[in-house]
Amino acid sequence: MEKAKVLLMSHSHSEDIETKLHVLPHQSDSSSPSFYECFTIQGLHIQTLEPGHLLCTWKVPARLTDASGTLQPGAIANIVDDVGAAASLSDGQPKKVSVDMNISYLSIAKVNDEIEINARVLGHKGGFSMTHVELRNKATGKLVAEGRHSLYSRWASKL
Helix, strand or coil, rough: HHHHHHHHCCCCCCCCCCCCCCCCCCCCCCCCCCCCHHHHHCEEEEEEECCEEEEEEEECCCHHHHHHHHHHCHHHHHHHHHHHHHHHHCCCCCCCEEEEEEECCCCCCEEECEEEEEEEEEECCCEEEEEEEEEEECCCEEEEEEEEEEEEEECCCCC
């Protein structure tokens, strides 16, 4: 579960992070998060972390909205990816890569809306894991998006 917490830790970047775009390329063997990983999930607060379940809150930042102040679908997809992966880690699984995501966009979220993100592991089979992630407007209770997320990692050899 500690790996899941580390993956989603709030980052101490300032709110104007997009103005500091002089970013070195991310090294794949690095344990530090990349600029991209921090850009979307900055400000995420973990409410509940238990094996196979993660509950977070997050306020929609202006940097991830369009001209009308609506949260962009790509940001939602990134949240489903990162929080779903963290839920898999919380269940004691090794770090995995995303192989499939299916997201239903059901309503909009506006800048400064507080979003509740609920991620659950549906199961594991072989090297595959499946998670379900819901984003819900905390004030209205409306479901903003629902994502189904598949991850994969090769099994360690038994030889």
